[in-house]
Amino acid sequence: xxxxxxxxxxxxxxxxxxxxxxxxxxxxxxxxxxxxxxxxxxxxxxxxxxxxxxxxxxxxxxxxxxxxxxxxxxxxxxxxxxxxxxxxxxxxxxxxxxxxxxxxxxxxxxxxxxxxxxxxxxxxxxxxxxxxxxxxxxxxxxxxxxxxxxxxxxxxxxxxxxxxxxxxxxxxxxxxxxxxxxxxxxxxxxxxxxxxxxxxxxxxxxxxxxxxxxxxxxxxxxxxxxxxxxxxxxxxxxxxxxxxxxxxxxxxxxxxxxxxxxxxxxxxxxxxxxxxxxxxxxxxxxxxxxxxxxxxxxxxxxxxxxxxxxxxxxxxxxxxxxxxxxxxxxxxxxxxxxxxxxxxxxxxxxxxxxxxxxxxxxxxxxxxxxxxxxxxxxxxxxxxxxxxxxxxxxxxxxxxxxxxxxxxxxxxxxxxxxxxxxxxxxxxxxxxxxxxxxxxxxxxxxxxxxxxxxxxxxxxxxxx
Ligand code: C2O
Ligand code: CU
Numbered sequence: 306x307x308x309x310x311x312x313x314x315x316x317x318x319x320x321x322x323x324x325x326x327x328x329x330x331x332x333x334x335x336x337x338x339x340x341x342x343x344x345x346x347x348x349x350x351x352x353x354x355x356x357x358x359x360x361x362x363x364x365x366x367x368x369x370x371x372x373x374x375x376x377x378x379x380x381x382x383x384x385x386x387x388x389x390x391x392x393x394x395x396x397x398x399x400x401x402x403x404x405x406x407x408x409x410x411x412x413x414x415x416x417x418x419x420x421x422x423x424x425x426x427x428x429x430x431x432x433x434x435x436x437x438x439x440x441x442x443x444x445x446x447x448x449x450x451x452x453x454x455x456x457x458x459x460x461x462x463x464x465x466x467x468x469x470x471x472x473x474x475x476x477x478x479x480x481x482x483x484x485x486x487x488x489x490x491x492x493x494x495x496x497x498x499x500x501x502x503x504x505x506x507x508x509x510x511x512x513x514x515x516x517x518x519x520x521x522x523x524x525x526x527x528x529x530x531x532x533x534x535x536x537x538x539x540x541x542x543x544x545x546x547x548x549x550x551x552x553x554x555x556x557x558x559x560x561x562x563x564x565x566x567x568x569x570x571x572x573x574x575x576x577x578x579x580x581x582x583x584x585x586x587x588x589x590x591x592x593x594x595x596x597x598x599x600x601x602x603x604x605x606x607x608x609x610x611x612x613x614x615x616x617x618x619x620x621x622x623x624x625x626x627x628x629x630x631x632x633x634x635x636x637x638x639x640x641x642x643x644x645x646x647x648x649x650x651x652x653x654x655x656x657x658x659x660x661x662x663x664x665x666x667x668x669x670x671x672x673x674x675x676x677x678x679x680x681x682x683x684x685x686x687x688x689x690x691x692x693x694x695x696x697x698x699x700x701x702x703x704x705x706x707x708x709x710x711x712x713x714x715x716x717x718x719x720x721x722x723x724x725x726x727x728x729x730x731x732x733x734x735x736x737x738x739x740x741x742x743x744x745x746x747x748x749x750x751x752x753x754x755x756x757x758x759x760x761x762x763x764x765x766x767x768x769x
Contacts, residue, residue, distance in 0.1 A: 340383070340385075341382075341383050341384060341385050342385070343385035343386055343387040343428065343430070344374075344376060344384075344385065344386045344387070345386075345387050345389065346367040346373075346374075346386050346387070346388050346389070346399065347367060347368070347388075347389045347390075347391055348365065348366075348367055348388065348389070348390045348391065348392050348395075348397050348443070348450075348455065349365070349366065349367070349368075349369065349391045349392060350363060350364070350365060350391075350392055350393065351364050351365070351366050351368075351369050351370050351454075352364060352370065353366075353370060353372075353454075353511065355480055355482065355486065355506060355508065355511065356482060356486040356506055357486075358484065358485050358486030359485075359486055360486070361480070361482060361486050361487060361488070362487060362488075363453060363487075363488055364453055364454045365392060365450055365453040365454040365455045366454050366455065367455070367457060372454070372457070372476065372510060372511040373441075373454070373455065373456065373457025373458075373476075374457060375457065375458045375459070375460060375474050375476070376441065376457065376458070376459045376460070377459075377460050377461075377462060378433050378459060378460070378461045378462070379433075379461065379462050379463075380433055380434070380435065380436040380461050380462065380463045381432060381433075381434065382432060382433075383430065383431070383432045384430065384431060384432065384433060385428065385429065385430040386399070386428075386429045386430075387426060387427075387428055387429075388421060388426055388427045388428075388429065389426045390421045390422065390423055390424065390425055390426065391423070391424065392423060392450075393423060394423060395423060395446060395449075395450065396414070396420035396421060396422045396423070396445050396446070396653055396654060397420065397421055397443045397445050397446070397450060397455075398412040398413070398414050398418060398420055398421055398427070398443055398444050398445050399412045399427075399429060399441050399442070399443060399444075400412035400413065400441065400442060400443070400444040400706070401429075401431070401439065401441050401459065402439055402440045402441060402442065402459075402571060402704075402726070403435075403437075403439040403440070403459075403553060403554050403573070403726045403727075404431070404433050404434075404435070404439055404459070404461075405434050405435060405707055405708060405709060405744055406431035406432070406433065406434075406707070407431055407746075408707060408744065408745065408746025408747065408748070409746075410429050410430070410431045411706055411707060411746070411748070411749075412429075412443075412444050413444045413671070413672065413706070413747075413749050414444060414445045414654050414672050415654075415672065415673060415674050415676060416676060416747045416749065416765065417746065417747060420445050420653065420654060433461045434624070434625060435461060435554060435555070435624035435625070435626075435709075436461045436462060436463035436465075436466065436554075436621075436622070436624065437461055437551055437553075437554030437555060437556075437573070437575070437621075437624065438458070438459070438460060438461075438528040438529075438530060438551065438554050438573040438574075438575055439458070439459040439460075439461060439530075439554050439573065440456060440457060440458045440459055440476075440530045440532055440571075440573070441456075441457050441458075441459055442455055442456045442457070442532065443455050444654075444671075444672060444749075445653075445654035445655065445672055446654050446655030446672075447534075447654075447655070447672070447755050447758070447759065448491055448492060448534060448655065448657065448755045448756060448759055449491055449655060451532070451534050451755060452480075452481060452488075452491045452534050452755075453488065454511075456476065456478055456532035456533075457476070457532075458474055458476050458528070458530050458532070460474065460528065461554075463621075463622060465619075465621075465622045466621070467618045467619035467620070467621065468618075468619070469523075469524050469525060469526040469577070469618075470519070470520045470523030470524050470525065470611055470613065471519045471520060471523060471524075471525045471526070472525065472526045472527075472528065473517050473519065473525055473526070473527050473528070473602075473604065474510075474528045474529070475509045475510060475527065475528070475529040475530070475590070475601065475602055476509065476510050476511070476529075476530055476532055477507075477508075477509050477529055477530065477531050477532065477533060477538065477601060478504070478507075478508060478531075478532045478533040478534075478536075479503065479504020479505070479506060479507050479508070479533050479534075479535070479536055480504050480505065480506040480508065481502070481504050481505055482504075482505050482506050483505075489505070492657065492756050494657075494658075494659055496756070497657060497659060497661060497756035497757070497760050498643070498659070498661040498760075499699060500535070500699050500700070500754070501534070501535035501754040501755075501756045501757065502535060502756060503535055503536060504533065504534075504535070504536065507536075507599060507601075509529075509590075509601050509602040510602075514600050514601070514602060514603065515602050515603070516587070516602070516603040516604070516605055517602070517603070517604055517605070518604075518605050518606075518607045519578075519580050519604045519605070519606065519607065520580060520606070520607060520608050520611050521580055521581065521582055521583065521584050521586070521606035521607060521608050521609065521610045521611065522579075522580055522581070522582045522606070522609075522610030522611040522612045522613055523579075523580050523611040523613055524577055524578070524579055524580075524611075524613045524615065524617075524618060525576075525577075525578040525579075525580060525604065526550075526575065526576075526577065526578075527547075527574075527575070527576040527577075527578050527590070527604075528573065528574075528575050529573065529574050529576075529590075530572070530573045531568050531569065531570050531571065531572050531573075532570070532571075533570050534570060534754070534755040534756070535570060535754055535755070535756065536570065537567060537568070537569045537570070537594060537700060537702070537729070538567070538568050538569075538592045538594060539565055539566070539567055539592055539593045539594035540563065540565070540566045540567075540568060540574065540590065540591070540592060541563070541564075541565055541566075541590075541591045541592075541593050542563055542576070542578065542588060542589070542590055542591070543588065543589045543591060544581060544586065544587060544588040544589055545578050545579060545580055545581055545588030545604070546562070546578070546579040546615060547562065547563040547576045547577070547578050547579075548560050548561070548562055548563065548576065548577040548578075548579075548615050549561050549562075549563050549566065549574065549575075549576060550575045550576065550577050550618075550621055551573075551574070551575035551621055552568075552572070552573070552574055552575075552723055552725065553572055553573050553723070553724075553725040553726055553727055554573055554624070554725075554726070555623070555624055555709065555723065555724040555725060556620070556621035556622070556623055556624075557721065557723065558721055558722055558723070559721070560577075563576060565593070567594075567729060568729070569700065569701075569702030569727065569729040569753060569754070570702050570753040570754055570755070571702050571704050571726075571727045571753035572702060572727050572729065575621075577615050577618055578604065579613065579614075579615050580604065580606045581606045582606070582610035582612070583606060583610075584606055584607060584608060584609070585605065585606065585607075586605070586606045587603050587604065587605050587606070588603065588604045588605075588606075589601075589602075589603050589604075590602045590603070590604075623724075624709070624724065626709055626724060626741075626743075627741040627743055628711075628741070629688040629689070629690070629711065629739035629740055629741050630688040630741075631688070631690070631713070631739060633687075633688060634687075634688035634689055634690045634739060635687065635688070635689050635690070636689075636690050636692055637680070637681045637689055637690065637691050637692065638665070638692045638694070639664055639665060639680065639691055639692065639693045639694070639750075639764075640664070640665055640666070640693075640694050640696060641662070641663075641664060641693065641694065641695045641696065641697060641701055641703065641730070641752070641762060642662070642663050642664075642666065642696045642697060643661060643662060643663070643697055644660060644661065644662060644663035644666065644668045644761055646660060646663070646668055648660045648668055648761075649670065649760070650669070650670055650673045650675065651673075652670070652672055652673040652674065653674075654672035654673070655672070655759065656670060656759070657670070657756065657759045657760050659760045660760055660761045661757070661760040661761055662697075662752070662757050662760055662761035662762035663761050663762065664680060664750070664761075664762060664763070664764040665680060665764070667764065668760070668761030668762075669761060669763050669764060670758070670759050670760060670761060670763060671749060671751055671758060671759070671763035671765075676747075676765065677764070679747065679764070679765050679766055679767040680750060680764040680765065680766055681766055681767075682766075682767045682768075682769060683742035683766055683767065683768045683769075684742060684768075684769065685742055685743070685745050685768055685769060686741065686742065686743065687741070687742055688739065688740070688741050688742075689739070689740055689741075689742060690713065690737050690738065690739050691705075691710065691737070691738040691739075691740070692735065692736075692737055693728070693730060693735070693736050693737075693738060694734075694735045695730040695731065695732060695733065695734050695735075696733070697732060698732045699732060699757075700729060700730065700731055700732065701729070701730050701752040701754065701757060701762065702727050702728070702729045702730075702752065702753040702754065703727065703728055703729075703730055703750070703751070703752055703753075704726055704727040704750070704751060704752070704753045705726055705727075705740075705748060705749075705750050705766075706726075706748040706749045706750070707744045707746060707748040707768075708726075708740050708741075708742065708743060708744050708748060708768075709724050709725060709726055709740065710724070710725065710726070710728075710738040710739060710740040711723070711724050711725075711738070711739050711740070712725065712728060712736065712737075712738060713736075713737040713738065713739050714736070714737050715734055715735070715736045715737075716733075716734055716735035716736070717731060717733070717734045717735075718734075720736070727753060742766075742768045744768060745768050745769060746767075746768060747765050747766070747767050747768075748765055748766050748767075748768065749763060749764070749765045750763070750764050750765060750766060751763035751764070
């Protein structure tokens with residue numbers, strides 16, 4: 306089932322009791338209950354046909370010969386996953402990107418949990434407080450593990466979600482493959498010191514330019530996540546009316562037509578796509594960044610037009626979050642810079658061997674047994690403003706674990722008051738992000754261009 310239509314969803318729900326299926330992937334957990342059956346996620350080495358050159362070896366996934374499953378959860382209902390690691394000589398963890406959950410479930414080795422070694426396992430259980438589009442990935446040897454495939458999507462459903470005629474999920478990422486379809490070096494040091502090393506093969510749902518059918522004249526909820534380790538996208542839709550309804554899992558304050566949107570690694574976008582009325586008409590999702598505009602995926606209109614109108618869609622409910630008190634908020638300066646200090650720290654969770662970046666002058670690659678001091682200590686329940694300044698000539702998708710912030714203002718542009726976990730900060734930009742420190746624990750704050758993260762642009766906040 307390439308597309309989850311509303312009718313199929315109802316059918317699947319009737320069968321499964323509670324859940325439908327994601328793109329081609331049946332969710333294996335299920336009935337709403339206090340102690341849910343854990344979803345088994347087995348981190349493993351597999352093979353996959355990603356290019357015409359034949360199967361790519363040493364692909365990593367949480368399923369055999371498939372991409373990591375799109376996990377469906379329900380807002381406010383308990384979820385459990387049992388991670389089993391059968392990768393060889395690869396310790397791992399799972400981080401649930403964007404979910405504001407218990408610190409012990411956050412998946413950061415040394416800081417929040419021990420790493421899970423080969424043949425070992427770990428039980429994750431939590432209740433997602435927010436509805437929306439999220440994703441999951443390891444937080445140990447991340448460049449290699451994510452680069453080889455371990456990036457999956459999460460959909461947290463709310464009973465109040467508006468009615469769409471279909472849903473399409475797109476997991477967007479690249480692969481660093483040579484002409485023979487096999488992995489080549491995951492990064493080049495000179496690129497890690499700049500914008501990062503790009504992949505050579507681009508995919509959506511591990512396919513090149515996949516096409517899905519959707520009802521003509523229908524409303525499609527298109528959920529996409531940039532799970533690539535490097536690439537920033539400039540998204541555009543041709544051939545259909547596309548309205549932005551949520552960014553990074555949170556509804557936008559005012560819906561707006563998608564013209565062009567820059568999204569960095571780690572970010573998500575929810576679009577309401579109104580399919581063309583004519584059977585066979587195709588809408589394309591494109592990335593027009595750089596000199597080579599590329600098609601990411603296509604949606605083809607099928608059947609008689611449903612004649613839906615985007616204006617009929619109900620609003621997405623805001624996620625429950627305390628508003629920061631700006632008048633009493635304490636300011637925390639955070640400077641993203643390059644560093645000349647050569648302090649690459651070795652770790653069982655991987656080191657790239659270089660130190661290029663820093664936050665407040667301290668380079669730390671994260672996921673090491675000897676965390677540096679926290680960037681700041683926050684008091685539980687108090688409001689803070691993160692004053693983030695990018696003094697580098699590169700763009701950084703800076704990401705905070707465990708808490709959401711609201712974008713207050715930028716020194717260079719008009720910014721809507723988006724609620725998010727990731728902000729794509731431009732060169733020479735200063736941005737103010739407000740939050741309530743409402744989740745106790747150690748929360749990592751890092752650039753989601755993984756080469757930047759792993760060569761120093763990582764820190765953490767301690768909320769006590
Ligand atoms: Cu996607 Cu440390 O995060
Ligand atoms: Cu960066």
